[in-house]
Amino acid sequence: MATHVSLxxxxxxVAGFVLAGIGVDGYRRWEHPGSGLxxxxxxxxxxxxxxxxxxxVVNSETLPTLVFLGLWCLSTVVWFLFALQYTGSYTRQRPLLAVVLLVPSLVLVPWLVEPVGSAGATASALSAVALSTYSAFALIGSLLVFRSTVLDEYISLSSGxxxxxxxxxxxxxxxxxxxxxxxxxTLLSASIFAAGFGISAVAAVLAVFRYGIFDPVPTAGLVGERAMLRETDDLVAIVDTDDRVLSLNERVRATVVEESTPLGTDIERVLxxxxxxxxxxxxxxxxxxxxVRQFDSQVSQLTDGHGRELGAIVSLRDVxxxxxxxxxxxxxxxILGHNIRNEVSVITANAEVVADQTEDDLATRLDTAIDAADSLDSQDESPANRGDSRGRRATTVRTRRVPQRPH
Structure with missing residues (x-):
């Protein structure tokens, strides 16, 4: 039995060495958001x-257990931070955040050092809470990745x-x-331990070498949406169903709103x-x-998954x-149409006078010119080119009389 357990x-x-090797190799090669994590x-x-x-190797169980659980707690925190960064949920991470998340693990030390007595009982209860917390970190991180897989079509379900x-x-x-x-x-616990890390090693190999874990990175999608609202020249405000302002982009604050205007103010008072x-x-x-500036306004309703109204996005573009x-x-x-009509009228009137006093073949050519001028004038008078004709003044065309040639 002991031989089987040891095997x-x-x-x-062996699975652990595979995981560690992939991690070390990946740290040298990857240059994507979350790759180091x-x-x-x-x-x-x-x-x-x-x-x-x-x-x-060590006779005491305290130190090995402390190292064992410490590595596990640290790994769940790193996974949680990776999920936040990979999905774009929170990208501005600092080392202080990891330190804060590791603080609950400190209760494991008194629990392992003094497992009996009143202090040990208290430490045991706190350690149960701490271990549950780190299990929750792993679960929440996995749910964030799964959610991103479902919502983002460019990440396949298999890779997610x-x-x-x-x-x-x-x-x-x-x-x-x-x-x-x-x-x-026991044989059962050893089998579960080996199977779990064996599955993890296989998943790591597939994620890195089969699916390319960092080929599609959903971070760009969420970060891009936020940057789009932040960097756009449009004025964007998000309001709830009662018209209270929930969010304003920087353009609104720089153009219309005072910096001291608090969120929750009615949009009518703001804009x-x-x-x-x-x-x-x-x-x-x-x-x-x-x-005073003119803006094109567009209002888009915000709804939840059941179609219930949550609020609206008000977008204003300076036009x-x-x-x-x-x-x-x-x-x-x-002005151009007015001038063209004047000149065409002059041409038409003078051409008509000349046509009345010339031979038939030349008169025919002048009639053609007159028809062309009339066609041009009628096109200028069409609704498509006329626009708003109110306020136009009537114009008088003076024709120049051409001396009649002797027969």
């Missing part, structure tokens, strides 16, 4: 079964599933191994109009730091310069 644990150690996670997961060899297995299998293995092991390692009015009007005037160019173009078109 099975040896297989777990997942490389560290694989290396730590590989060290867990390797550290189990210390139980056979492999990542989820890679995140949850080591933690589940350590938890079951600890529950089934009392004093001695001067309700979201309903923004939805009803195509173009609306706003008082800005540059004076002042566009409207000014449009007005100038309309004025230019009116």
């Amino acid at each position: 099975i644990l040896f297989l777990a150690v 997942v490389a560290g996670y694989l290396a730590l997961c590989g060290l867990i079964p390797i550290a189990s060899l210390s139980f056979a 599933s492999v990542l989820v297995v890679l995140g949850i299998a080591p933690s589940l293995t350590v938890t079951l191994f600890g529950q089934l092991t009392d004093q001695d390692v 001067g109009h309700t979201s309903q009015r923004f939805a009803e009007r195509d173009t609306i005037d706003l008082d800005t730091a540059r004076g 002042t310069d566009r409207e000014l160019r449009k007005q100038r173009l309309e004025v230019f078109n009116r």
Whole structure:
């Protein structure tokens, strides 16, 4: 029996070396968001079964157990941080965050040093909470990866599933191994231990060499959405169903809103109009730091998965310069059309006078010229070219009389 247990644990150690080797190799080659974290996670997961060899070398169980559980706690924290960064949920990570997340693991020290007595009972209760916390880190990280796999079509379900297995299998293995092991390692607990890390090693190989763990990175999607709202020239405000402002992009604060305006303020007090009015009007005037400007307004409703309304996104695009160019173009078109009609009228009138006093063949040519001028004049009078004709003044065309040639 002992030989079988030792052989099975040896297989777990081999799987640990595979995990650690992939992690070390990946740290040297990968240059993607979260690559350092997942490389560290694989290396730590590989060290867990390797550290189990210390139980056979060290007489005391306290130090090996502390190293064993410490590596597991650290690996779950690293996996959790990787999931946050890989999915884009939280990318501005600092080493202090990892230190804070590792603080609960400190209660394991008094629990292992003094397992009996009143202090030991308290430490035991706290250690149970701490171990549950780190199990939750592994579970939450895996759920974030799974959620990103489901929502992002460019990540295949197979590659996402492999990542989820890679995140949850080591933690589940350590938890079951600890529950089934009392004093001695049994054949069942050793088998679960070896199988769990064997599955983790296979998942790591598939994730790295088969699916390319960092070929599609969902971080760009979420970070891109946030940057799009932050960097766009449009004014964007998010409101709830009661028209209270939940979020404003930097453009709104730089253009319209004072820095001291708190979130939760009614949008009418912030932008001067309700979201309903923004939805009803195509173009609306706003008082800005540059004076009164015109904006195209668009309101998009926000709903949950069941179609219930949550709020709205109000997007405003500055069209002042566009409207000014449009007005100038309309004025230019009116002036140009006015001048063309005047010149065409002059040409037509003089051509008619000449046609009445010339021979038939030349008169025919002049009639053709007159018809062409009339056609040009009628095209200028068409609705497509006329635009707004209000305010135009009637013009008088003076014709020049051509002296009649003697017969």
